[in-house]
Amino acid sequence: MKLLVTGASGFLGGRLCHALLRHGHSVRAFVRPTSDVSSLPPPSDDVPLELAYGDITDYPSLVAACSGCRVVFHAAAVVESWLPDSSQFISVNVGGLKNVLRAYKEMGTIEKIIYTSSFFALGSTDGYTADESQMHSTKSFCTEYEKSKTIADNIALEAAKQGVPITVVCPGVMYGPGKISAGNILARTLIERFNGRLPGYIGDGNDRFSFSHVDDVTNGHVSAMEKGQQGQRYLLTGENASFMQVFDIAADITNTKRSWINIPLFVIEFYGWLSVLFCIITGKLPLISPPVVYYLRHQWAYSCEKAKRELNYKPRNLTEGLEDIIPWLKKSGLIKY
Ligand SMILES: NC(=O)c1ccc[n+]([C@@H]2O[C@H](COP(=O)([O-])OP(=O)(O)OC[C@H]3O[C@@H](n4cnc5c(N)ncnc54)[C@H](OP(=O)(O)O)[C@@H]3O)[C@@H](O)[C@H]2O)c1
Numbered sequence: 001m002k003l004l005v006t007g008a009s010g011f012l013g014g015r016l017c018h019a020l021l022r023h024g025h026s027v028r029a030f031v032r033p034t035s036d037v038s039s040l041p042p043p044s045d046d047v048p049l050e051l052a053y054g055d056i057t058d059y060p061s062l063v064a065a066c067s068g069c070r071v072v073f074h075a076a077a078v079v080e081s082w083l084p085d086s087s088q089f090i091s092v093n094v095g096g097l098k099n100v101l102r103a104y105k106e107m108g109t110i111e112k113i114i115y116t117s118s119f120f121a122l123g124s125t126d127g128y129t130a131d132e133s134q135m136h137s138t139k140s141f142c143t144e145y146e147k148s149k150t151i152a153d154n155i156a157l158e159a160a161k162q163g164v165p166i167t168v169v170c171p172g173v174m175y176g177p178g179k180i181s182a183g184n185i186l187a188r189t190l191i192e193r194f195n196g197r198l199p200g201y202i203g204d205g206n207d208r209f210s211f212s213h214v215d216d217v218t219n220g221h222v223s224a225m226e227k228g229q230q231g232q233r234y235l236l237t238g239e240n241a242s243f244m245q246v247f248d249i250a251a252d253i254t255n256t257k258r259s260w261i262n263i264p265l266f267v268i269e270f271y272g273w274l275s276v277l278f279c280i281i282t283g284k285l286p287l288i289s290p291p292v293v294y295y296l297r298h299q300w301a302y303s304c305e306k307a308k309r310e311l312n313y314k315p316r317n318l319t320e321g322l323e324d325i326i327p328w329l330k331k332s333g334l335i336k337y
Contacts (some may be wrong), residue, residue: 001025003225004069006056006096007076009035011183012116016073017041019218021049028052030065030076039179056096059103066103066110072227074100075116079145079183082289084280086144093148094155101159101166113166114224119152119210119237121144121170124298127135129240131303132170132281142294153233153268160231167228171217172210172237172302173323177328186211187325187334188287189243190250194335200261202268205244208299210237213321216314221247223311238315240301249322254337 003020007013008029019042020027027046031037033053036282043049054061056076066072077093097115104110121135141147153168160166177188192198228234243276244262270294276285307313316324330333 001071002028002069003071004030004066004087005051005073006026006030006062006100007116008040008051009174010020010075010079011035011076011179011181012171012217013073014039015176015178015214016075016218016221017049018026019215019222020046020073022147023222026050028065028069029182030054030056030062034324036179037181041160056099057091058228059099062099063103065108066107066241068109069113070109070111072104072110073098073114073116073221073225075221077116077149079181080144080285081143081291082276082286083144089144090151091147094152096266096276097152097155101155101164104164111165112171112225113164114157114221114228115152115166115168116169116221117153117156117233117237118146118149118172119300119302121149122302123150123206126299129277129301129303132235133314142298143291145291157231157233165230167224167230168233169217169221169224169228169236169307170233170302172212172222172235172300172304174212174214174217176214176325178214180334182285184214186246186327189246190217190329191232191334192287193247193250194256194337198261198263200259201247201265203241203243203265203296204262206299207242207296208240208301209243209248210220210235210240210300210302210304211318211321212236212238213316214298216316220307220313223313227311229310231247232309234307234313235302236307236313236315237302237304239318240269241318243296246322247319249319250326253319253322253326256337264297265293268296298337
């Protein structure tokens with residue numbers, strides 16, 4: 001059975017292609033002509049992986065890529081928290097899903113779509129832990145990214161009601177070995193921390209995120225193809241913790257000193273504005289932009305009990321996950337301790 005993976009050159013998509021190949025599937029990886037495909041195995045006689053070039057906003061290129069594929073994993077998205085041209089979030093993240101749904105309807109050969117949504121599509125959870133039944137209030141959004149993923153999530157659920165065999169998976173904040181793209185935000189933050197560019201905790205520890213190891217998330221995607229129900233959402237999240245807890249666990253693992261200062265969020269926001277200014281001048285996208293601080297002022301804690309029960313999802317805890325990524329970052333020469 002041939003499967004299409006959009007966003008195959010990304011952090012998640014690359015690991016997903018590897019996982020699907022390990023499960024014995026033939027994979028077609030949808031990538032852009034400009035994509036860095038170095039994280040994908042080189043296609044060969046032994047590796048049933050082929051590349052299909054196109055852009056998710058270019059319908060004909062998507063249709064050509066879908067030809068002969070019975071399952072589509074739609075993971076492509078722009079995931080930055082800020083972009084100089086904010087219209088890209090809607091055109092790629094919403095327009096891309098609309099194109100996948102159109103291809104399903106017009107081609108008649110696709111049997112299942114696994115759509116990678118996000119915890120952001122459920123909205124914040126200030127003071128409690130949410131499950132899949134939470135719908136985003138849509139009253140306010142921290143970022144255009146959050147807005148685009150919420151709109152797309154609603155479109156996917158609506159399509160399922162109209163009979164499209166689509167299953168929605170919502171990863172938490174993903175981290176792990178693999179591409180250091182905009183999506184691998186925790187790895188990028190650890191690189192800043194261990195290279196001395198982040199001299200303290202981010203904020204006062206009141207933030208809360210659900211951290212998922214990328215390989216647990218890819219396994220969750222494979223299970224969603226095998227067992228996921230049409231129109232159901234599955235949170236592929238993990239341990240709920242603050243960035244302060246992440247830094248403390250990282251310090252314990254590496255036998256390095258814990259931070260002793262908290263950088264107030266208003267300072268980080270100011271730094272974010274400077275980074276945005278720097279980006280406008282140089283074109284280099286910032287790691288920290290003001291919307292990152294808007295995220296940090298909320299809590300995003302979720303339960304993945306449904307995925308554990310129905311998809312046999314087995315998330316590792318943060319300590320196990322960090323014990324995997326930190327030595328990998330060191331081995332890759334990205335951090336020293
Ligand atoms: N990272 C997280 O913490 C997280 C959490 C929850 C949900 N998600 C979701 O997981 C999915 C994968 O994210 P990721 O972390 O792997 O991000 P990523 O590393 O930035 O990968 C994004 C992928 O989308 C592709 N893409 C972007 N615009 C495209 C376009 N116009 N046409 C075709 N492909 C395009 C990128 O291609 P190029 O290589 O050419 O740029 C890349 O392959 C996304 O849907 C994201 O919303 C991520």
